[in-house]
Amino acid sequence: MEHVQMSGGGPWGGMRIDEKFFMMLRDLIGQEVFKEFVKDNKMDYFDLQMEFEAQKRLVGRDI
Incomplete structure (x- = not known):
């Protein structure tokens, strides 16, 4: 997987x-x-x- 840009958190960060x-x-x-x-x-x-964390990682993936 290639990262276009590293996540930086902020108001839309995972936490x-x-x-x-x-x-x-x-x-x-x-x-x-x-x-x-x-x-x-x-x-x-x-x-x-x-489980919530795992599901967040699936968002936008083609499964």
């Missing part, structure tokens, strides 16, 4: 996308439910983060 995604989840299910999920299911939360 910002993660932040917005998890903010959306909190809005959908409620802040307290989300906090309880994270507290009681640390490995599931970690898996969710990793």
Whole structure:
């Protein structure tokens, strides 16, 4: 794979996308439910983060 330009983060960087995604989840299910999920299911939360990261890498690919 050839990089046309290295990513530089900024307002559209990957961490910002993660932040917005998890903010959306909190809005959908409620802040307290989300906090309880994270507290009681640390490995599931970690898996969710990793799966979201993997899916971001597939955006725009022909699969």
